[in-house]
Amino acid sequence: MKKNKIETEQTIQNIIKIARYHFTEHGYAEAALEDIVKEANLTRGALYHHFQNKKGLFLAVFETVQQEVGEHVEAEAAKGNDSWEQLIRGCRAFLEGAIQSHNQRILLIDGPAVLGWDTFRKMDEKYSMNSLKEQLQLMQEQGLLKPISIEAMTHCLSGAMNEAVLWIADRLDQEDEDVMEDAIIVLEHLLGGLKK
Amino acid sequence: MKKNKIETEQTIQNIIKIARYHFTEHGYAEAALEDIVKEANLTRGALYHHFQNKKGLFLAVFETVQQEVGEHVEAEAAKGNDSWEQLIRGCRAFLEGAIQSHNQRILLIDGPAVLGWDTFRKMDEKYSMNSLKEQLQLMQEQGLLKPISIEAMTHCLSGAMNEAVLWIADRLDQEDEDVMEDAIIVLEHLLGGLKK
DNA sequence: TTTACATACATACAGTTTGTATGTTAAAAT
DNA sequence: ATTTTAACATACAAACTGTATGTATGTAAA
Numbered sequence: 001m002k003k004n005k006i007e008t009e010q011t012i013q014n015i016i017k018i019a020r021y022h023f024t025e026h027g028y029a030e031a032a033l034e035d036i037v038k039e040a041n042l043t044r045g046a047l048y049h050h051f052q053n054k055k056g057l058f059l060a061v062f063e064t065v066q067q068e069v070g071e072h073v074e075a076e077a078a079k080g081n082d083s084w085e086q087l088i089r090g091c092r093a094f095l096e097g098a099i100q101s102h103n104q105r106i107l108l109i110d111g112p113a114v115l116g117w118d119t120f121r122k123m124d125e126k127y128s129m130n131s132l133k134e135q136l137q138l139m140q141e142q143g144l145l146k147p148i149s150i151e152a153m154t155h156c157l158s159g160a161m162n163e164a165v166l167w168i169a170d171r172l173d174q175e176d177e178d179v180m181e182d183a184i185i186v187l188e189h190l191l192g193g194l195k196k
Numbered sequence: 197m198k199k200n201k202i203e204t205e206q207t208i209q210n211i212i213k214i215a216r217y218h219f220t221e222h223g224y225a226e227a228a229l230e231d232i233v234k235e236a237n238l239t240r241g242a243l244y245h246h247f248q249n250k251k252g253l254f255l256a257v258f259e260t261v262q263q264e265v266g267e268h269v270e271a272e273a274a275k276g277n278d279s280w281e282q283l284i285r286g287c288r289a290f291l292e293g294a295i296q297s298h299n300q301r302i303l304l305i306d307g308p309a310v311l312g313w314d315t316f317r318k319m320d321e322k323y324s325m326n327s328l329k330e331q332l333q334l335m336q337e338q339g340l341l342k343p344i345s346i347e348a349m350t351h352c353l354s355g356a357m358n359e360a361v362l363w364i365a366d367r368l369d370q371e372d373e374d375v376m377e378d379a380i381i382v383l384e385h386l387l388g389g390l391k392k
Numbered sequence: 393t394t395t396a397c398a399t400a401c402a403t404a405c406a407g408t409t410t411g412t413a414t415g416t417t418a419a420a421a422t
Numbered sequence: 423a424t425t426t427t428a429a430c431a432t433a434c435a436a437a438c439t440g441t442a443t444g445t446a447t448g449t450a451a452a
Contacts, residue, residue, distance in 0.1 A: 004448085008400075028309075029225070032438070044439085045402050054439070104313075113224075113309035117300075117362055146385060149378040155363040156356040156382050163355020164348070166313055182345040186352050186390075189342060193389025194382075199429065200419080207429085228409070240410085241431050250410070 012050050014040050020061045024102050028058055028110040058106075058114050063123065065106050069097035070127035077131070083139045090135065091161060091187055094128060095180060098165040099172070108162050129158050145194050153194060160190065208246050211236050216257045220298050224254055224306040254302075254310050259319065261302050265293035266323035273327070279335045286331065287357060287383055290324060291376060294361040295368070304358050325354050341390050349390060356386065 018039045022031040033054060037047050051057040076093035080086030098104055112120045121129075133154040139145045145153075164183040171179040199207070214235045218227040229250055233243050247253040272289035276282030294300055308316040317325075329350040335341045341349075360379040367375040 011400085033440095034438075043402050046400070048440070049400060109308050109313055112305050117305055118366065121366070148381050148385060152360070152363075152375070152378040152382040155359050156379065156386060159359020159362075160352040160356040160386075163351050163358065166308075166355075167348075167351040170314065170317070179348070182348040183352065185344050186348040189344060189389045190352060190356075190386045191389065193385045193387065193391075195389075204429075229411095230409075239431055242429070244411070245429060 011040075011042075011046070015042070015047060015050065015057070016060050016064060019057050020064065020106070023058065023061055023110065024105055027105060028054075028114050033057075055114060058110070059119075059123075062106055062111055062115065065103050066123060066127045069094065069103065069107070070131070072097040073128055074131060077135070083135065083142060083144065087135050087139065087191065088184075088188060090132065091157075091191075092184055094161055095165055095168065095183065098162075099169050099180075102169070104165050104169050108166060124158075129154065132158060144196060146196055148194075157187075157191070160187065207236075207238075207242070211238070211243060211246065211253070212256050212260060215253050216260065216302070219254065219257055219306065220301050223301060224310050229253075251310060254306070255315075255319075258302055258307055258311065261299050262319060262323045265290065265296075265299065265303070266327070268293040269324055270327060273331070279331065279338060279340065283331050283335065283387065284380075284384060286328065287353075287387075288380055290357055291361055291364065291379065294358075295365050295376075298365070300361050300365050304362060320354075325350060328354060340392060342392050344390075353383075353387070356383065 015036065019031070019036050022036050025031075033044055033047055036057075037044055040046075047057065051060065073090050073093045077086045077090035080089045098107055111123075115123070125133075133150060136145065136153055136157075137150050140147065140150060164187070168179050168183055171177065211232065215227070215232050218232050218235075221227075229240055229243055232253075233240050236242075243253065247256065269286050269289045273282045273286035276285045294303055307319075311319070321329075329346060332341065332349055332353075333346050336343065336346060360383070364375050364379055367373065
């Protein structure tokens with residue numbers, strides 16, 4: 001019953017894919033491992049062979065989603081002509097990405113609670129948050145931003161966007177208004193406050 | 197074994213107090229109801245008599261903490277002379293309150309995950325967030341702020357502060373730097389971007 | 393080419409925890 | 423004085439995670 005590398009990797013990816021669906025749909029706590037492996041035509045034995053435990057599986061899913069969003073942000077930001085436009089584009093891309101296919105629950109709700117805030121932060125820094133920080137640092141060095149703590153700025157902005165994502169996603173379910181644009185306008189003005 | 201109103205209320209408050217400790221210390225998922233009631237010299241029967249379930253107990257704890265912080269914010273904000281100073285004072289008070297005795301875990305980490313974001317928001321609006329919104333609205337009417345979506349502003353600022361709390365709390369555990377001041381400076385500049 | 397071993401699972405079970413159903417006792421209400 | 427109800431305790435069912443163990447199969451070395 002031993003499979004080759006490729007088949008094994010497919011098994012793992014398939015579990016992640018199914019788990020991702022269950023986590024987004026029911027949330028971490030309500031997602032039963034039994035249901036996940038059943039859908040993959042496996043048993044929990046297989047799951048515990050490939051992942052350390054439920055948290056380990058969630059971590060794999062979390063990283064997948066975060067990487068996806070992170071890549072989208074980088075790609076969009078790169079389209080900007082100057083650093084300011086890059087920053088704004090990156091922010092918009094983050095909002096879009098995090099809202100897509102209800103990623104918010106994994107990324108922003110269960111993420112911190114399941115992984116713990118410190119682990120969550122480390123993951124976040126690896127992907128989305130770090131690129132924001134670097135961008136801000138660059139802009140400060142270019143003399144575009146006021147000489148205040150980059151780290152504090154990064155966290156405040158990141159927090160503002162995270163909450164914006166949750167708010168927008170909630171509103172999109174109800175109304176059709178251009179709530180996304182409202183958020184971006186506010187973000188732009190907030191960022192304006194950091195301009196020199 | 198029937199007790200009078202006062203004794204019953206004491207029992208409930210005692211459970212909440214002990215549960216609050218367990219939730220902050222171990223987090224919602226790892227806090228066992230059995231341990232909580234044991235410390236209160238009760239059994240789970242008593243707990244399920246007074247609260248609907250584990251989530252219901254958490255909700256009670258959550259509301260207690262949020263109310264505490266909310267009151268602190270209101271009190272501090274009231275000390276300000278003009279609306280701008282009130283806003284800043286309120287923000288600072290929120291950071292202080294949320295950091296105090298590791299309230300962040302209940303308020304910002306487990307809160308959304310356990311209650312769900314919509315319930316969390318409703319609670320949040322009832323206390324801290326609403327006062328922020330009203331203050332911003334007032335200031336906009338006074339012509340102090342730019343004419344952009346108050347709701348978007350409120351959520352972005354609230355998010356910025358929430359994340360700031362987590363960041364500050366994390367940093368306070370390691371360094372002794374005046375990281376709180378850094379956060380407030382950034383917040384002031386961000387708010388500055390909303391000024392007319 | 394056999395033998396040893398690792399890998400990819402399945403199966404069965406133990407442990408923990410939530411929630412519920414059912415007492416029991418004592419104070420309030422009638 | 424009797425009935426009712428509130429404040430618990432006790433016992434139990436159900437769900438779920440995690441672990442220990444078994445098994446088949448591919449791979450690599452002797």
